[in-house]
Amino acid sequence: MLVVKNLSKQYGEFLALEHVNIEFDHGVYGLLAPNGAGKTTLIKMLVSLISPTKGEILYNGANIMDLDEEYRDILGYLPQQFGYYKNYSPRQFLLYLATLKGIEEKLALTKIEDLLQKVALSDVANKKMRKFSGGMIQRVGIAQALLNDPKVLILDEPTAGLDPKERARFRHLLTELARERLVIISTHIVSDIESIANQVIMIKNKQLLYKDNVKNICATLDGFVFETTISFEQLETFRKQYVLLSEKLDQKEMIVRFVHKGETEVDWIPVVSHLEDVFLYEYRDDLQMNG
Secondary structure, three states: OEEEEEEEEEEOOEEEEEEEEEEEOOEEEEEEOOOOOOHHHHHHHHOOOOOOOEEEEEEOOEEHHHHOHHHHOOEEEEOOOOOOOOOOOHHHHHHHHHHHOOOOHHHHHHHHHHHHHHOOOHHHOOOOHHHOOHHHHHHHHHHHHOOOOOOEEEEEOOOOOOOHHHHHHHHHHHHHHOOOOEEEEEEOOOHHHHOOOOEEEEEEOOEEEEEEOHHHHHHHHOOOEEEEEEEHHHHHHHHHHOEEEEEEEEOOEEEEEEEOOOOOOOOOEEOOOOHHHHHHHHOHHHHHHHO
């Protein structure tokens, strides 16, 4: 078990995270928040790249900073951008990393073939990576994170650059991997985790907002999400009055999806809330600033 205990991180006068407490067990955990909300800071502490200002992270009761190499031996990590050698093929690159990790060559070769198949790179295993697309490079990154068969797998924006087919394959792979290990995915893309995460973690205002399953998080907006049809001329006024989740042009009218917690109108249709609705509602101010 991985336990985040009263964790805070400060850079000079800037407070990135404050008093965060989370417990992780086996399964898939989605760390969901807009860019700049502290996801990457938390991830870097979980992989022991940076130290907390206050608090600690424990793996099976021991501080990960004290465990050092012992913790890294059971850790797989894919950063947002990972370094690779463009003139290496995926097979060469993974074999090189396996050597650095101290994996015996015969075992490494078997593992590498299996991983290349899992991330659908077997047919380009000997091609130089300088010709690869961003999505293909990302798949190499996922393979390298799995090289040591980690008990804790942490992926920071792992689906960046992947097309819809690759994303579906990736979700299937994660579901398989999570049977025997802890998987943490940091992302701002709701669809990446909505269907596979056992629990979703949301951080807001530098603190933990939610750590729960998708159903319970969506229930926080039950009865407050509506759809209605308005004229295009009404749209700007509607935007100022309500929290709009989506807008769709239908011929000369607009179909809008929105959140409202007061009195309702007769032509408003109540709809089932989704995780993306909660995300857009909770981070409405952050998303406007980023936009």
